[in-house]
Amino acid sequence: MTDLTQTQVRERIAARLASRHRKEKLFRGLGIASIAFGVLAVLVLFTDIISKGASAFVQTDIQLQVTYDPAELGIEQVDEESLAWANFDGVIRAALRERFPDVSGRRDKRELYSLVSNGAGFELRERLQNHPELLGKSETLWFNADDDVDTYVKSLSKSEDGFLGRTSEQKAQWILTLRESGELKKRFNTTFFTNGDSREPEQAGIRAALVGSLFTLLVTLVLSFPIGVAAAIYLEEFAPKNRWTDLIEVNINNLAAVPSIVFGLLGLAIFINFFELPRSAPLVGGLVLTLMTLPTIIISSRASLKSVPPSIREAAMGMGASRMQVVLHHVLPLAMPGMLTGAIIGMAQALGETAPLLMIGMVAFIVDVPHGVTDPSTVLPVQIFLWADSPERAFVERTSAAIMVLLAVLITMNTCAVWLRKKLERRW
Amino acid sequence: MQTPTLFALLLLLILVAYGTGFSRALGAARSRGGIRSLASLPSYYGVHTALWCGLPALIILGLWLVFDDAIIRTLVMGGIVDKPESLSGQNLLYAQIQNMASGNLVGEATPQLTAAAEHLNSLRHGGQWLQTALILILSVGLGAYALLKVSPEMRAREKVEKVLRAILLMCACAAIFTTVGILMSVLFESVRFFQAVPVTEFLFGLHWSPQMALRADQVGSSGAFGAVPLFTGTLMVSAIAMLVAVPVGLMSAIYLAEYAGNRVRAFAKPLIEILAGVPTVVYGFFAALTVAPFVRELAQSVGLEASSESALAAGLVMGVMIIPFVSSLSDDVINAVPQSLRDGALGLGSTKSETVRKVVIPAALPGIVGGVLLAVSRAIGETMIVVMAAGLAANLTANPLESVTTVTVQIVTLLVGDQEFDSPKTLAAFALGLMLFISTLILNFIALHVVKKYREQYD
Numbered sequence: 001m002t003d004l005t006q007t008q009v010r011e012r013i014a015a016r017l018a019s020r021h022r023k024e025k026l027f028r029g030l031g032i033a034s035i036a037f038g039v040l041a042v043l044v045l046f047t048d049i050i051s052k053g054a055s056a057f058v059q060t061d062i063q064l065q066v067t068y069d070p071a072e073l074g075i076e077q078v079d080e081e082s083l084a085w086a087n088f089d090g091v092i093r094a095a096l097r098e099r100f101p102d103v104s105g106r107r108d109k110r111e112l113y114s115l116v117s118n119g120a121g122f123e124l125r126e127r128l129q130n131h132p133e134l135l136g137k138s139e140t141l142w143f144n145a146d147d148d149v150d151t152y153v154k155s156l157s158k159s160e161d162g163f164l165g166r167t168s169e170q171k172a173q174w175i176l177t178l179r180e181s182g183e184l185k186k187r188f189n190t191t192f193f194t195n196g197d198s199r200e201p202e203q204a205g206i207r208a209a210l211v212g213s214l215f216t217l218l219v220t221l222v223l224s225f226p227i228g229v230a231a232a233i234y235l236e237e238f239a240p241k242n243r244w245t246d247l248i249e250v251n252i253n254n255l256a257a258v259p260s261i262v263f264g265l266l267g268l269a270i271f272i273n274f275f276e277l278p279r280s281a282p283l284v285g286g287l288v289l290t291l292m293t294l295p296t297i298i299i300s301s302r303a304s305l306k307s308v309p310p311s312i313r314e315a316a317m318g319m320g321a322s323r324m325q326v327v328l329h330h331v332l333p334l335a336m337p338g339m340l341t342g343a344i345i346g347m348a349q350a351l352g353e354t355a356p357l358l359m360i361g362m363v364a365f366i367v368d369v370p371h372g373v374t375d376p377s378t379v380l381p382v383q384i385f386l387w388a389d390s391p392e393r394a395f396v397e398r399t400s401a402a403i404m405v406l407l408a409v410l411i412t413m414n415t416c417a418v419w420l421r422k423k424l425e426r427r428w
Numbered sequence: 429m430q431t432p433t434l435f436a437l438l439l440l441l442i443l444v445a446y447g448t449g450f451s452r453a454l455g456a457a458r459s460r461g462g463i464r465s466l467a468s469l470p471s472y473y474g475v476h477t478a479l480w481c482g483l484p485a486l487i488i489l490g491l492w493l494v495f496d497d498a499i500i501r502t503l504v505m506g507g508i509v510d511k512p513e514s515l516s517g518q519n520l521l522y523a524q525i526q527n528m529a530s531g532n533l534v535g536e537a538t539p540q541l542t543a544a545a546e547h548l549n550s551l552r553h554g555g556q557w558l559q560t561a562l563i564l565i566l567s568v569g570l571g572a573y574a575l576l577k578v579s580p581e582m583r584a585r586e587k588v589e590k591v592l593r594a595i596l597l598m599c600a601c602a603a604i605f606t607t608v609g610i611l612m613s614v615l616f617e618s619v620r621f622f623q624a625v626p627v628t629e630f631l632f633g634l635h636w637s638p639q640m641a642l643r644a645d646q647v648g649s650s651g652a653f654g655a656v657p658l659f660t661g662t663l664m665v666s667a668i669a670m671l672v673a674v675p676v677g678l679m680s681a682i683y684l685a686e687y688a689g690n691r692v693r694a695f696a697k698p699l700i701e702i703l704a705g706v707p708t709v710v711y712g713f714f715a716a717l718t719v720a721p722f723v724r725e726l727a728q729s730v731g732l733e734a735s736s737e738s739a740l741a742a743g744l745v746m747g748v749m750i751i752p753f754v755s756s757l758s759d760d761v762i763n764a765v766p767q768s769l770r771d772g773a774l775g776l777g778s779t780k781s782e783t784v785r786k787v788v789i790p791a792a793l794p795g796i797v798g799g800v801l802l803a804v805s806r807a808i809g810e811t812m813i814v815v816m817a818a819g820l821a822a823n824l825t826a827n828p829l830e831s832v833t834t835v836t837v838q839i840v841t842l843l844v845g846d847q848e849f850d851s852p853k854t855l856a857a858f859a860l861g862l863m864l865f866i867s868t869l870i871l872n873f874i875a876l877h878v879v880k881k882y883r884e885q886y887d
Binding site (some may be wrong): 020021024026027028030031032034035037038039041042045046048052095150157226227228230231233234238239247248250251252253254255257258259260261262263266267268269270275278290294295298310323324348351352353355356358359361363380381384385388396399400403407408410413414 | 440462583592596601602603604606616617629675677678679680682684696709713718736755780784805806808836844865872875877
């Protein structure tokens with residue numbers, strides 16, 4: 001043992017002090033960098049999605065002077081049968097030819113016709129169906145532009161040249177002419193909210209997916225909330241301390257961490273193959289999501305039951321209430337706000353879930369808005385997945401826009417949960 | 429009667445039962461000198477009657493709906509003399525019979541098919557009648573029985589509470605049923621898969637290409653089910669994710685718990701937790717369209733060849749997704765370390781970072797390890813990011829810039845779309861699911877055990 005004098009000790013400490021302080025600074029810097037990385041990731045993610053998707057809320061329209069020429073339509077009067085056969089595309093084409101009379105040649109003409117979305121014919125049919133007196137007359141109407149035109153027009157506002165993509169020089173020239181004369185306009189994209197899925201980006205919308213999500217969540221909520229609350233009440237208020245109860249608890253904790261895709265396998269093997277429930281239906285989706293969100297709801301419901309002070313139970317018990325009455329009449333109403341908050345968070349989780357729904361066939365191409373829980377349908381996240389796979393460039397912005405809608409709904413739900421907790425929470 | 433109508437009628441009956449039980453109890457009490465002579469409140473007599481009236485009928489109705497189709501199918505198929513051997517052939521035949529029974533004729537109608545369709549229709553019709561009669565008799569009969577038993581001495585509350593308690597217990601057991609359901613669904617199909625493909629080939633085979641022959645004489649389509657490339661791919665993507673998530677998550681948790689002031693904490697914590705609420709499909713889109721091209725360009729700028737579906741891009745984004753998970757779990761355990769330990773270290777003259785590194789982290793280590801294990805199990809089971817951003821080809825490689833595939837990606841690709849349920853191709857997905865379930869189960873089990881054990885130390 002060497003004996004150190006006090007000065008020697010001081011010197012040794014002083015010698016290392018600088019490096020220790022450097023390390024301290026470094027450690028702190030690492031902490032700040034980590035926080036900054038996390039915050040940066042959030043910002044990059046959101047700006048990326050918003051910058052890609054914001055333009056999808058605007059749609060380009062083209063103005064055309066259409067003539068409901070009976071000869072072109074190939075009908076004599078307006079009735080159900082003739083409308084079904086009438087050549088509305090021909091009317092649109094005639095209008096385009098009239099607008100650009102000097103276009104000739106098959107290829108050029110085809111190019112010209114592709115200015116307008118091929119859903120325009122359906123719009124025209126609907127118009128004539130509602131106003132039969134228009135037959136033989138002409139009027140000026142706005143039609144959805146094709147997605148390539150839309151992409152080009154939108155890119156024009158960003159740079160001089162614009163993004164041509166599949167658009168030819170000649171077509172771009174027509175577009176510029178139309179734009180100059182005010183026959184092109186941008187409007188809020190209502191189609192995006194009123195239509196179902198479509199192969200044509202300009203006609204694709206999220207309505208069917210939204211309704212499908214709504215049905216699926218409804219099934220999930222109706223099943224998982226009562227079952228979850230009942231399970232929480234049993235485990236928190238009645239369960240004896242024995243191996244059976246332990247088994248249940250271990251199971252709940254484990255299920256909370258099982259990958260969601262495994263629940264999809266369960267849904268496929270049990271609900272679809274064994275019970276032969278319909279594929280692609282919100283009913284099955286809701287069942288699978290119920291099993292998935294149950295652990296979340298049980299855990300949060302138990303936490304809010306736990307936070308009700310024992311004095312409430314003792315007071316009720318002292319008045320002669322049975323244990324069931326204590327729970328149902330006193331503890332449960334006091335714990336309800338916390339349970340509702342947990343349920344909303346569980347629902348938000350279920351709303352964003354994709355993988356298990358792929359397993360049970362909710363990836364089908366659904367154009368029609370579903371009318372019930374057994375109709376084939378898709379949900380918003382799956383719709384996003386499907387669009388993300390589509391090659392058309394115009395689907396990129398629609399995918400981002402659908403993500404924005406999904407995130408907006410999720411943020412609203414979570415804000416509601418926080419607000420509800422603040423508003424109804426009681427401090428004991 | 430159609431099932432929904434029957435259900436509505438049953439609900440109506442239950443309401444009526446409640447009302448009559450309630451008023452009968454009141455009536456019985458009146459002659460004995462008021463409500464005090466009743467053993468329970470009148471509403472409990474009402475609920476008691478309603479339970480007798482509704483519960484058994486509802487259970488029978490539920491069972492009926494579940495087994496109805498299977499029983500009818502067995503009866504119809506049993507009546508057919510020369511039915512096809514294979515399951516898919518039988519399915520086809522039954523679908524034909526069903527179509528015919530509902531009036532849409534597909535293909536030619538042999539007398540045998542017509543007979544079977546008629547048989548099916550008559551069974552369905554009879555079943556409907558039987559169902560209606562059974563349910564109504566059961567509900568009215570038991571309701572009446574319970575009504576007769578209403579008397580001031582009957583302890584209705586105890587009986588009702590017993591039933592309620594049983595219902596609560598059943599709900600609590602839903603978790604067990606789910607686990608059993610998962611196990612059964614993956615186990616049965618996996619056993620069928622392992623009958624076709626040996627377990628050793630699946631676990632140790634180095635080649636994965638699950639294409640099965642459409643015809644017996646097709647060339648080069650035997651199908652290979654060696655899952656090692658999938659396991660290594662999964663491990664690589666998860667490892668990249670953990671390399672991002674663990675340092676960042678842990679350091680931000682330490683900073684928030686030990687250094688940050690209240691204002692920074694109130695601002696940064698919820699912001700980072702937003703990452704946990706973003707759906708995985710959004711991360712997948714972000715990874716595929718933004719991060720993957722970025723990684724590719726970055727690699728090319730330093731002269732490396734990178735795939736556009738590189739493991740690195742998927743892993744990075746997955747890591748970002750897991751950051752809040754690691755950080756909030758670590759935050760909890762770091763905050764659970766008693767203040768006295770920190771005070772002691774600081775009092776001995778150590779700096780704040782030394783306190784954290786030498787005292788707080790070692791004390792919180794079991795909890796942190798548990799959290800990291802949970803995060804690993806989440807990374808292994810994560811699906812959408814890898815489906816959208818990682819590749820489909822099963823490469824056995826250690827280069828993170830190449831494209832790899834994972835267990836979850838293969839499950840999705842094998843099961844999405846049309847499937848035949850007796851080909852090893854679809855059954856392989858269930859074997860992969862079994863692997864996934866077992867590995868995450870083990871990880872979760874260890875993690876929960878470690879976390880629980882640690883908590884007991886300081887509470």
